[in-house]
Amino acid sequence: MREVLRSADSIPTSVVDPIAGEFDALSPAYDVISAARTGQPAGAIAGGPVRALQVRAVPPAPLPMAQAGALVPSPSSVDGTLPLADRFGRVASDIRISLTDRCNLRCEYCMPAEGLPWQPREEHLTADEIIRISRVLVGLGIRTIRLTGGEPLLRKDLPEIIAALHAIPELEDVALTTNGVLLERQAAAIAAAGGARLNVSLDSADPEEFKAITRRDDLDRVLAGLVEARRHPELRPIKINAVALKGVTEGALDGLLAVASSVDAELRFIEPMPLDADRAWTPDDGLSGAQLRDLLAQRGELRPVETAKSATAQRYELGPGGQVVGFISSVTEPFCASCDRLRLTADGQLRSCLFSHDETDLRTALRAGASADELEALIRGAVWAKPQGHGMNEPGFEPPDRPMSAIGG
Ligand code: SAM
Ligand code: SF4
Numbered sequence: 001m002r003e004v005l006r007s008a009d010s011i012p013t014s015v016v017d018p019i020a021g022e023f024d025a026l027s028p029a030y031d032v033i034s035a036a037r038t039g040q041p042a043g044a045i046a047g048g049p050v051r052a053l054q055v056r057a058v059p060p061a062p063l064p065m066a067q068a069g070a071l072v073p074s075p076s077s078v079d080g081t082l083p084l085a086d087r088f089g090r091v092a093s094d095i096r097i098s099l100t101d102r103c104n105l106r107c108e109y110c111m112p113a114e115g116l117p118w119q120p121r122e123e124h125l126t127a128d129e130i131i132r133i134s135r136v137l138v139g140l141g142i143r144t145i146r147l148t149g150g151e152p153l154l155r156k157d158l159p160e161i162i163a164a165l166h167a168i169p170e171l172e173d174v175a176l177t178t179n180g181v182l183l184e185r186q187a188a189a190i191a192a193a194g195g196a197r198l199n200v201s202l203d204s205a206d207p208e209e210f211k212a213i214t215r216r217d218d219l220d221r222v223l224a225g226l227v228e229a230r231r232h233p234e235l236r237p238i239k240i241n242a243v244a245l246k247g248v249t250e251g252a253l254d255g256l257l258a259v260a261s262s263v264d265a266e267l268r269f270i271e272p273m274p275l276d277a278d279r280a281w282t283p284d285d286g287l288s289g290a291q292l293r294d295l296l297a298q299r300g301e302l303r304p305v306e307t308a309k310s311a312t313a314q315r316y317e318l319g320p321g322g323q324v325v326g327f328i329s330s331v332t333e334p335f336c337a338s339c340d341r342l343r344l345t346a347d348g349q350l351r352s353c354l355f356s357h358d359e360t361d362l363r364t365a366l367r368a369g370a371s372a373d374e375l376e377a378l379i380r381g382a383v384w385a386k387p388q389g390h391g392m393n394e395p396g397f398e399p400p401d402r403p404m405s406a407i408g409g
Contacts (some may be wrong), residue, residue, distance in 0.1 A: 004369070023242075027210075033063040035377060038343045040078070054155075071098055084141045084142070084380065085143055086383050086386040088337075088386070090338070090339060092141055092142065092340055092386075093340045094342070095141065095145055095341065095343065095344060096177075097130060097343075097344045098148050098150060098152075098344065098345050098406075099147055099148070100124060100149075100151065101148055101345075101346050101347075101405055101406040102149070103115075103150045103151040104181050104218075104294040105216050106214060106216065107202075107215075107274050108215070109213075109243055109245070110277065111311045112277050113215055116277055116405065116406070119347050123347040129366055133344065133362055134171070138168050138171045138375070139344075139372070142171075142342075143172045144168070144275075145165055145174055146177060147161065147175070147177070147196065149178075149402065149405065151177050151179055153181070154182070158186070158189075159190055159193035160192065160193070162176075162196055163194055165194075165355070169312065173197065174195070175196050175198070176198055176199070178200055180201065180221070180225040180226060181221045181222055182221075183222070183225025183229055184228040187225065187228045188236075190358045195233075195234025195235055197236070197239075198235045198239070199238075199240075200209075200265070201243075202226075202256065203243050204249075204256070205255030205258065206251075206252065206260045207219045209251075211376070213248065226240075226264060239266045239267075240260050240267050241267075242256055242266050242270070243271075243286075243327075244269040244272065244286050245271060245285065245286065248285050248289070249292070250295060253296065257325075260322065266324050266325070267323065268313050268326035269287070269327050270330070271287075271331040274399040274408075275354070275402070275404035280341070281399075283331065284289055286331065289327030290329075290332065293316070299319060300319020300320065300400025301318075302318055303317045305317055305324060310340045313327060314326065314327045314333075334389060334392070336390055337389075339353070341409050342382075342383065345359070345402070346405055346408070347360070348361065348364075348366065349363070352385060352386035353387050353390060354390065354404075354407060354409075356386075356400060357398070357400060360381065360382035362378060365378055
């Protein structure tokens with residue numbers, strides 16, 4: 001063990017070497033962990049500045065060694081930073097950052113026809129605040145940042161944010177999820193800012209159906225956006241995300257496959273989740289990944305494609321053309337056990353799970369002058385408290401207070 005701190009009375013346990021895996025308890029006190037990193041003696045910790053951090057997560061009992069052993073060090077632990085781990089051994093490496101709760105579409109599974117009461121703009125994180133939090137997150141092992149919303153292309157400073165993210169040396173991957181309506185106009189600026197792996201949401205390539213789902217007549221703009229995006233290598237790979245809606249997607253499959261193939265995009269199907277603002281979701285609204293695979297298998301052989309363990313989508317190549325299709329089956333085949341994601345809402349609330357009822361207020365801390373160490377402690381506490389699973393299929397499940405558009409999908 002490289003470093004062990006024996007605690008004062010107020011610090012309940014010792015720490016820490018995740019690389020050697022030799023910790024005799026995974027400390028519930030993140031202040032101890034922070035201090036271990038600064039190299040202060042234990043005595044100084046109890047009364048020192050580190051105790052002043054507002055660490056929220058205090059797990060009731062140490063993990064057994066078997067579970068602690070599941071804490072595979074993140075790459076950053078090699079240089080002495082502890083992995084951004086939760087109680088169940090998962091290590092966060094990916095965050096979705098919402099840039100706005102506003103949107104120019106009104107998808108029926110997401111927003112009410114009349115929209116929502118938008119958050120005041122001054123409550124949204126500024127570009128500088130987003131970058132400051134991102135730097136801390138990357139320092140803790142986050143390697144992918146996906147920008148989302150609401151509709152992120154409504155943020156005028158989007159290229160500026162993307163460029164600043166690319167300037168964070170250890171960040172490996174910048175991605176963007178958009179409805180594509182404003183993409184034709186903005187693709188070049190996003191590419192010039194360094195680009196982003198692009199996910200474009202499209203549930204049907206039929207104009208009337210598109211209009212019925214999104215309550216807007218913008219299919220042509222989305223298709224033009226995809227064509228324009230394809231011209232920019234900085235925006236690849238492109239994925240098209242379709243929410244799998246019973247009674248719609250069955251008939252939309254061929255149109256979606258044609259669009260995906262025409263712009264060299266992977267086509268992915270997402271099971272609808274209880275995140276609609278109308279709270280009208282029922283488990284019967286969606287087609288499951290298994291049902292979709294059966295439908296697609298009628299069009300050609302489905303060959304599994306190897307995919308990273310923490311990936312949300314199960315991927316296949318379809319037929320002789322090899323069109324890649326993916327299935328994100330959060331409802332029927334949950335992947336919570338390998339979830340490495342966090343979410344940051346446009347108003348600066350960190351969520352460890354899409355379905356959390358708890359949020360950690362980074363914006364208030366930031367605006368009150370929190371240091372990077374203080375932000376780190378808040379982030380570690382939030383991650384530690386990540387729930388084991390979304391609980392969607394359990395009795396008593398309550399959807400989160402915020403709908404998808406106000407969390408960031
Ligand atoms: N406005 C952008 C868009 O639509 O791509 C980004 C935000 S949107 C919330 C991100 C993704 O969440 C989209 O692919 C959308 O289809 C998906 N989504 C929204 N509501 C959903 C729900 N209730 N269940 C499953 N996916 C949902
Ligand atoms: Fe807007 Fe995206 Fe929600 Fe549709 S899914 S209403 S495009 S935020």
